[in-house]
Amino acid sequence: MCRPPATRMLLPQNNSCQKILSLSLIAILTNACYTTIAPIFPLELTLHYNQQQQGDNTTNTSSSLEEYYISLIFIFFSLGCILTPPLVSRHFETSCGGTTKIMSIAMFGMSLLFYCLGSVFRLHNSWVLLEAGGGGEDDVTQDKTYNNNILIMLICTTQFCNGGLFSIVTTGYYSTATLIRTSNPDRVISSLEAAVGTGYILGPLIGSWMYDELGYVHVYVTVAAVMMFLGMVTFKFISPLFATKKIDNDDECEDDDDTSSADEEYNSLFPVDDLESRLENKGRCSVDHCNDRQKLLPMETDVILTTTTTSSSSITTTLRPTITRLLKHPRILVSALCITWINVSWTFLEPILAKRLETFFHLGRKEIGVVFSLSNFVYIPAAYLLQFAFVGSNMRKRRFIIFLSTAITPLAVLLIGSNSIYCLIFGMLVLGLFPTPVWVMLLPTMQDDALAVSDTRHRRVVNDLVAGIYNSFMVLGQVVGYLLGPMLNATLGFGKTTWIVGGLIFMQAISYYYFVMSNISVMRLKSVRKA
Numbered sequence: 001m002c003r004p005p006a007t008r009m010l011l012p013q014n015n016s017c018q019k020i021l022s023l024s025l026i027a028i029l030t031n032a033c034y035t036t037i038a039p040i041f042p043l044e045l046t047l048h049y050n051q052q053q054q055g056d057n058t059t060n061t062s063s064s065l066e067e068y069y070i071s072l073i074f075i076f077f078s079l080g081c082i083l084t085p086p087l088v089s090r091h092f093e094t095s096c097g098g099t100t101k102i103m104s105i106a107m108f109g110m111s112l113l114f115y116c117l118g119s120v121f122r123l124h125n126s127w128v129l130l131e132a133g134g135g136g137e138d139d140v141t142q143d144k145t146y147n148n149n150i151l152i153m154l155i156c157t158t159q160f161c162n163g164g165l166f167s168i169v170t171t172g173y174y175s176t177a178t179l180i181r182t183s184n185p186d187r188v189i190s191s192l193e194a195a196v197g198t199g200y201i202l203g204p205l206i207g208s209w210m211y212d213e214l215g216y217v218h219v220y221v222t223v224a225a226v227m228m229f230l231g232m233v234t235f236k237f238i239s240p241l242f243a244t245k246k247i248d249n250d251d252e253c254e255d256d257d258d259t260s261s262a263d264e265e266y267n268s269l270f271p272v273d274d275l276e277s278r279l280e281n282k283g284r285c286s287v288d289h290c291n292d293r294q295k296l297l298p299m300e301t302d303v304i305l306t307t308t309t310t311s312s313s314s315i316t317t318t319l320r321p322t323i324t325r326l327l328k329h330p331r332i333l334v335s336a337l338c339i340t341w342i343n344v345s346w347t348f349l350e351p352i353l354a355k356r357l358e359t360f361f362h363l364g365r366k367e368i369g370v371v372f373s374l375s376n377f378v379y380i381p382a383a384y385l386l387q388f389a390f391v392g393s394n395m396r397k398r399r400f401i402i403f404l405s406t407a408i409t410p411l412a413v414l415l416i417g418s419n420s421i422y423c424l425i426f427g428m429l430v431l432g433l434f435p436t437p438v439w440v441m442l443l444p445t446m447q448d449d450a451l452a453v454s455d456t457r458h459r460r461v462v463n464d465l466v467a468g469i470y471n472s473f474m475v476l477g478q479v480v481g482y483l484l485g486p487m488l489n490a491t492l493g494f495g496k497t498t499w500i501v502g503g504l505i506f507m508q509a510i511s512y513y514y515f516v517m518s519n520i521s522v523m524r525l526k527s528v529r530k531a
Contacts (some may be wrong), residue, residue, distance in 0.1 A: 003339045015241060016270045020188055023173045024195035026103070029230050030169050031199030033114065033223045036207030037077075040068045041117070045155075048121045050147070063410050071153050071351075074482065076156040080163025080270040081475035086323045089468030092175060092460060099464075100239040100355050103172040106165040107231030111224045113162045118220025118477055119159070124151050175467035176242060178444055184289055189440050190387035197380040200375060201389075215367050296324045321462050323469060331449045334515040336469050339442055340477035341508040342435045345409050346375065347481025348501050349416065352489045361421050371428060378432030395448065398441050399517050405437040407509035410502030417498025 027190045049069075092099040210219045251404040327333045357363045357371060412434055415427025447466045454462045 016180050016188075016301050019241050020177075020191050023177055023180075023188075024191055024233060026169065026173055026230065026238070027192055027195035028199040028202070029226060030107070030110075030166070032203035032206065033110070033227055034166055035200050035203030036219060036223055037117075038074075039204045039208050040211045040219060041073070041218065043211075044121065045070060045073075048124070055065055064405065071482070072152065073155055074160050075479065077163035077166075078475055078479045078482070080160040080165075081167040081170075082472050082479065084164035084167045085468035085471040086465075088168050089115055089171055089464040090322075092172065092464040098239065098242065099176050100234055100242050103169050104231045104235035104239065106168040107227050107234060109165045110162060110169070111227035111231065113158055113165070114220050114225040114227060116158055117155070117162075118224065120151070120155060122217065122307060123143040163475075167475065173465050174443060174471060175464050178229045178447055178463060178467070186389075186440055186444070187387040188296050189443060190383055190385075193383035193436075193439050194380050197376050197383060201380070203375050242292075262359060317529055321450075321458050325466055326454075326462070326465060326469065329449070330515040332446055332466070332469070335402075335442060335446045336473040337451070338402065338438060338508055338512050339470060340473045340480065341505045342406065342438045343474050343477025343485065344411060344481040344501065345431065345435060345505055347414055347478045348485030348497070349481075350485070350487050351482060352494060352497070353416075360371050360419075361424075371425065374425065374428040375432035378429050379436060380455040382433050382436040386436055395445065396517075398445050399512075401437045402441055402445065403509060403513050403517055405434055405513055407506060408434045409488055409509075410506045413498050413505065415497045417502075419495070432498050443467065462499040 015105065088102070092102060174189075177192050180188045207219055207223075210222065270448065327336070353372070354368050357368045363371070409431070412427050412430035415423050415430060418427070419423055443466070446469070447463055450462050450466045451459060484501065488500055492500070
C-alpha cells in the first residue's frame with residue numbers, strides 16, 4: 001500500500017559517487033581549457049604585434065604597450081567572472097531545466113569563443129592584407145594603429161564573454177556540489193577542489209606542449225572541441241544524474257516493491273547530515289525543531305510585511321532574498337571577503353614572481369615553472385585529504401579552522417618574500433597547504449549562515465545566491481592581486497610588497513574572528529529586534 005505523502009516532494013537520487021566524479025570531470029576539463037590561455041596567448045599576441053610592426057620605422061615597438069594590452073585582456077576576463085554569477089545564480093533553479101543544463105549551454109558558448117580566439121589573429125592578418133595597398137606612409141601607420149586597437153577591443157569583448165560563461169560553469173558546479181547527499185559535508189568540495197587544482201596543472205603543461213608542436217591555432221581548435229564534447233556529455237549524461245523524483249498526492253504505486261523502495265528513500269532522507277537534507281527538513285518543519293545549527297536571528301533587511309485585509313485576518317509575506325540583502329549580514333560579507341584575500345595571497349605573485357626568480361635568483365624558464373607549480377602539487381593532495389579530517393556540522397569548529405587557516409597564510413607570503421631561495425621554495429609549499437581549509441570549508445559554512453537568516457521557502461535560491469557570491473568574491477581577489485602586486489612591487493620592491501599583502505590578509509583574519517566567530521552580530525540583531 002502506498003504511503004500518501006502530505007505534500008509534493010522532490011526526492012533526490014542517491015548516487016553521490018557518480019555525481020562527485022561527474023562534477024570533478026567538469027572541473028578538471030573546464031579549468032584545464034581555461035588555463036591554456038595564460039602561457040600561450042601572451043606569446044602569440046606579442047608575436048603577432050611584432051609581425052605587424054616589421055618594416056615600420058615610424059612606430060616604436062614597446063614591450064610596455066604589449067604588457068598593457070595583455071593586462072587589459074585578462075582584466076576583462078576577470079570582470080566577466082565577477083559580474084556574471086550574481087546575475088545568473090538566482091535563475092539556476094528555474095531556467096533551462098536545471099543548473100547542469102545551464103552549465104552545458106555555457107560550455108557550448110565557451111567552445112565557440114575558444115574557436116574565435118584561435119582564429120582571431122589569422123582573420124586580423126587577412127583584414128590587414130585587404131586594406132593594404134594605396135595611400136601614403138602616414139595612412140599605413142594610422143591603419144595599423146587603428147587595426148590593432150580594433151583587434152584588442154574584439155579580444156577584450158571575447159574574453160569578457162568567455163569569463164562570464166566560465167563563471168557560470170564554476171558557480172554551477174560549486175552550487176550543485178553543495179547539494180549532493182553525503183554523510184561528510186566536506187567530501188564533495190574537497191574532491192572538487194582537488195579536481196580544480198589538477199586542471200590548473202594539466203592546462204599549462206598540455207597547452208605549452210601543443211603550442212610548441214602544433215601551433216597556436218591547433219591548440220584552440222582542440223580546446224574548443226574538448227569544451228563542445230564536454231557540453232554534450234553534460235547535457236546528455238550528467239544532467240540526468242541530478243534529476244529528482246517527483247511524488248504527488250495523486251500518484252499510485254503499481255506494486256509493493258516500488259512502494260518499499262520509495263519508503264526507504266523517503267526515510268533515508270532525514271538522518272543524512274548534509275546540506276540537501278537540511279534544506280528539505282528546514283522546509284517541512286520549523287527552525288526551532290529542525291535546525292541544529294547555531295541559531296541566528298533574521299537579518300534586519302529581511303523585513304516581514306503584514307497587510308491587514310479584514311479585522312480578523314492578515315497576510316504575511318517575506319521579501320525574496322537577494323545578493324544585496326545577504327551581503328548586508330556581516331557574517332556573509334566578511335566570509336566572502338575572506339576568500340577574496342586568500343585568493344590575493346597567490347594572484348599577487350603571478351605578475352611579479354617570475355621576474356624576481358629570474359633577476360634575483362637567476363633561475364631559468366624550467367626552474368621558474370617548477371617553482372610556480374609547487375603550490376598546486378601540495379594543494380591537490382591537501383584538498384583531497386582534508387575530507388578525512390571529519391569536522392561534520394560543528395559550526396564553531398569549522399569557523400575556527402577557517403580563521404586559523406587565514407591567520408597562518410601571511411606566514412607563507414612572508415617566506416616567499418625572503419632573500420633565500422630555500423625559504424621561498426618552502427613558502428610556496430606552505431602557500432599550497434595553509435589556505436586549503438578555507439577553499440574547502442568556507443562555501444558550505446557561508447550557505448549555512450545564509451540559510452539560518454533566510455526564509456525557508458527560498459532555501460534553494462539562497463543556496464545558489466551564496467554560490468554566486470562566493471565565486472564573484474573569489475575572482476575579485478584575482479583582480480585585486482593582479483593590480484596590487486605590480487603596483488606595490490614597482491614602488492616598494494618585492495620584499496615590502498609581501499609584508500604589506502601579508503598584513504592585509506592577517507587583518508582579514510582578525511575581521512573574520514571579530515564578525516563571524518564572535519557573537520557580536522547576534523547581539524546586534526537581538527538589540528534591533530527588541531527595538
